Amino acid sequence: MTAPELVLTSSEMRQADRATIENGIPGIELMRRAGRAVADSAEKLAAPGDRIIVAAGPGQNGGDGFIAAALLFDRGYQVSLGLLGTPDRLAGDAAEAAKGWYGKVERVEDLSFHGADLIIDALFGTGLARDLEGAARLAVERMNASGRPILAVDLPSGIDGDSGAVRGVAVKATRTVTFAVRKPCHLLMPGRAYCGPVEVADIGIGGDTLEAKGGTLFANHATLWTHALPRPGLSSHKYERGHTLVASGGATRTGAARLAARAALRIGSGLVTVASPPEALGVNAAHLTAIMLRGCDGPEGLNTMLQDQRFNSLVLGPALGIHAGTRAMVAVAVHARRSLVLDADALTSFEGLATELHGAFRHAPSVLTPHDGEFNRLFKGHPDLVDPASKIERVRRAAAYTGAVVVLKGADTVIAAPDGRAAINENGTPYLATAGSGDTLCGLIAGLMAQGVPAFEAACAGVWIHAEAGASFGPGLIAEDLAELVPGVLRDLLR
Ligand SMILES: NC(=O)C1=CN([C@@H]2O[C@H](COP(=O)(O)OP(=O)(O)OC[C@H]3O[C@@H](n4cnc5c(N)ncnc54)[C@H](O)[C@@H]3O)[C@@H](O)[C@H]2O)[C@@H](O)CC1
Ligand SMILES: Nc1ncnc2c1ncn2[C@@H]1O[C@H](COP(=O)(O)OP(=O)(O)O)[C@@H](O)[C@H]1O
Ligand SMILES: [K+]
Numbered sequence: 426m427t428a429p430e431l432v433l434t435s436s437e438m439r440q441a442d443r444a445t446i447e448n449g450i451p452g453i454e455l456m457r458r459a460g461r462a463v464a465d466s467a468e469k470l471a472a473p474g475d476r477i478i479v480a481a482g483p484g485q486n487g488g489d490g491f492i493a494a495a496l497l498f499d500r501g502y503q504v505s506l507g508l509l510g511t512p513d514r515l516a517g518d519a520a521e522a523a524k525g526w527y528g529k530v531e532r533v534e535d536l537s538f539h540g541a542d543l544i545i546d547a548l549f550g551t552g553l554a555r556d557l558e559g560a561a562r563l564a565v566e567r568m569n570a571s572g573r574p575i576l577a578v579d580l581p582s583g584i585d586g587d588s589g590a591v592r593g594v595a596v597k598a599t600r601t602v603t604f605a606v607r608k609p610c611h612l613l614m615p616g617r618a619y620c621g622p623v624e625v626a627d628i629g630i631g632g633d634t635l636e637a638k639g640g641t642l643f644a645n646h647a648t649l650w651t652h653a654l655p656r657p658g659l660s661s662h663k664y665e666r667g668h669t670l671v672a673s674g675g676a677t678r679t680g681a682a683r684l685a686a687r688a689a690l691r692i693g694s695g696l697v698t699v700a701s702p703p704e705a706l707g708v709n710a711a712h713l714t715a716i717m718l719r720g721c722d723g724p725e726g727l728n729t730m731l732q733d734q735r736f737n738s739l740v741l742g743p744a745l746g747i748h749a750g751t752r753a754m755v756a757v758a759v760h761a762r763r764s765l766v767l768d769a770d771a772l773t774s775f776e777g778l779a780t781e782l783h784g785a786f787r788h789a790p791s792v793l794t795p796h797d798g799e800f801n802r803l804f805k806g807h808p809d810l811v812d813p814a815s816k817i818e819r820v821r822r823a824a825a826y827t828g829a830v831v832v833l834k835g836a837d838t839v840i841a842a843p844d845g846r847a848a849i850n851e852n853g854t855p856y857l858a859t860a861g862s863g864d865t866l867c868g869l870i871a872g873l874m875a876q877g878v879p880a881f882e883a884a885c886a887g888v889w890i891h892a893e894a895g896a897s898f899g900p901g902l903i904a905e906d907l908a909e910l911v912p913g914v915l916r917d918l919l920r
Contacts, residue, residue: 428632429649432641432849433606435551435758441638445630452518455484455628459604460492462626463578466602467497467543470574474802480533480564482548482582483510488519489578490547497897498528507533509548533564538571546596550579551586551608557591565594574599580610581619588815589616589837605630605833612849614837615814633895642817645840645848647918650886655693655876656919666695667875670736671868672727672754673701673882674744674770679709681743681769681864684904686716688868692890693910694738694875700730709914724753724786731761738764738875742771743864752778762789767829768867769799776802779810779826783820787828787843790872790880794832794863817847830880832870834863838888842881850885853892854899861904866891869911890914 433441446452472479479494480498481487487508498504508515508530516525523530535787538544546568548561557565565583568575575598577607580586583595589610601620610616643649653920657666669689673682682699690697700721701709709718721730730736739758745751751774765786772795775782786793795803800823804810810822816833820841824831833839836855841847870887874880894910895902 426652427648430643430644431606431639431644432609432612432644433633433635434609434642437639438551438605438608441630441634444634444638448634450629453521456488456518456522457492458628459489459626461496462604462628463489463493463545463547463576463602464496464500466600466624466626467493467576468500469544470576470600471502471543474501474503476539476540477543477545478536478538479504479506479545480536480548480568481506481508483514484549484552485517485519485831486547486550486552486578487515489550490524490545491519491522493545493547493578495525495527504528505536507531507536509533509564527818531843534560538568538573541571541573544568544571544573544575545578546575546582546598547578548582548596553583553592555583557583558593562594565596571598577601577620579603580608580616584610584616584619585814586610587817589613590616590814591619592658595619600624601625602626603627606635606639607644609815609817609849612837612851617837617851641845641847643846643848645850645885645889647889649848650882651918653878653882654886654918655873655878657693662737663681663695666693667737667872667877668696668735669694669738669740669871669875670698670700670730671740672721672745672870673699673705673709674703674746676705676708678744678746679705681861682740682819682859683709683712683716684864684908685740685743685868685871688865688908688911689872689875690716691908692869692872692887692915694872697872698736700727724757728757728761731757731763736763738871740766740768740867740871742768743867745770747773749774752781759785759789764871764880765789765791766794766867766871766874767791768794768863770801772799777805779807782827784828786902790874790883791829792832792874792880792884793823793827793829794834794867794870796834796863800833807857817841817849820846821845830884832884832888834866838892840881840884840888846881848885850888850892852889852896854896856899856902857892857895859903862895862899862907865904865907868908890918918920
């Protein structure tokens with residue numbers, strides 16, 4: 426089976442580079458391999474003899490640019506190179522690399538990018554330390570304004586490697602070539618949108634080294650969780666496939682729960698029941714067939730229902746109402762120690778009260794699925810959770826704080842577990858931004874947990890399957906479609 430795709434932060438990557446060097450591959454050799462990968466990638470974007478302009482920065486990213494420039498010159502391209510700063514400031518491997526470039530070293534300020542068939546952006550990589558200003562900023566703005574194709578070395582200059590944020594201004598790359606593994610900025614927004622297609626070049630940093638220095642952050646693909654997906658045995662019966670309970674809102678707010686319930690059933694939960702306030706039983710009954718329905722009056726009603734141990738997975742939140750009653754239902758669910766997915770109103774009801782959730786979810790598999798607004802409301806007053814620039818860091822901290830797996834939704838949904846594992850999702854589509862889409866996601870995750878899938882794997886799989894379903898439909902997608910698309914996605918996964 427293919428291993429999960431590791432993603433390394435800038436500091437983890439530096440450690441992996443260092444370990445590789447200590448194990449006997451000199452830094453300059455790594456840089457030569459990186460530069461060769463850049464040259465090879467450039468050739469895919471250029472025609473023989475084309476004019477290629479390399480913008481090199483003051484660090485090792487610039488060093489990669491010098492190597493690529495020399496190789497491309499040898500391969501018959503017309504190459505010019507402009508440096509940000511002066512050659513005497515180059516240090517380490519970059520200084521060594523610069524010695525192999527026999528052409529003129531221009532000032533990056535003097536380059537005219539309009540004449541280029543291809544620009545190679547080797548200004549900054551993982552060492553970017555502050556916002557771009559002055560000559561660096563101007564160079565990036567001029568590269569972007571030229572309208573010429575740009576190949577970014579490691580990552581588009583101006584993008585923060587760990588957070589994917591734009592530091593003042595950033596190169597809009599046509600394509601990016603990175604080394605060994607992808608970095609968070611290749612998957613997180615807005616960075617991802619600046620990269621173009623990302624090519625990962627092997628420069629000889631071993632899998633063991635990458636695993637040892639990273640090992641907790643992944644791209645969210647099937648390789649991460651497919652082993653955990655439920656596969657019913659020949660003699661399975663429905664009670665072995667779990668029983669998901671979804672709490673419904675009042676008479677005019679019932680659709681969200683039914684969307685979640687339907688998704689739980691489609692993902693394979695053996696039974697699904699909607700727990701409905703008495704006044705909403707009629708409207709729920711009018712719309713449910715395979716899904717069962719039970720009257721459930723608030724926290725006491727839920728407590729009574731949960732005496733039945735067969736309800737092993739719960740969804741609370743969609744359209745449940747923002748009030749103390751919802752908080753009390755969450756308390757009942759937590760006390761009952763069932764697999765639990767909390768979304769929407771169940772999260773917003775704790776606005777400013779996050780301390781009540783501190784460590785609350787340690788004792789049972791639990792998943793919180795906020796979008797940015799819900800996350801910021803929930804953890805208001807906790808700058809350590811809300812302020813970090815990196816989405817990965819925010820989600821990891823929230824998971825550690827609550828003891829739950831946290832899914833921070835968006836175009837770049839990040840899933841993190843209290844033990845530090847995290848995954849970035851990338852197969853979504855903007856068409857998923859439609860009313861009720863999040864409710865469906867809750868049902869998918871709860872339905873997987875009902876079948877015994879651990880919380881982190883259930884959350885990662887749920888997010889991916891949800892996104893895959895949405896992407897397979899595309900324009901015109903409405904939340905009702907999502908659950909119906911799940912069987913097709915599952916069929917491919919379980920093949
Ligand atoms: N041996 C290694 O570690 C390898 C490193 N490689 C390359 O090395 C890169 C990392 O190199 P570095 O750590 O030197 O970092 P960078 O080359 O990304 O940038 C660091 C340099 O830019 C300056 N700088 C940072 N932010 C600035 C700003 N906003 N305005 C102006 N100057 C700024 C710093 O003072 C420093 O001189 C990677 O992205 C990759 O391209 C590759 O050659 C593979 C091997
Ligand atoms: N631009 C986007 N690209 C990919 N996925 C998106 C995008 N915008 C929203 N989504 C996904 O759509 C879902 C919306 O959920 P949510 O905001 O809770 O909506 P609702 O409350 O209407 O159900 C989430 O899974 C989110 O990750
Ligand atoms: K770059």
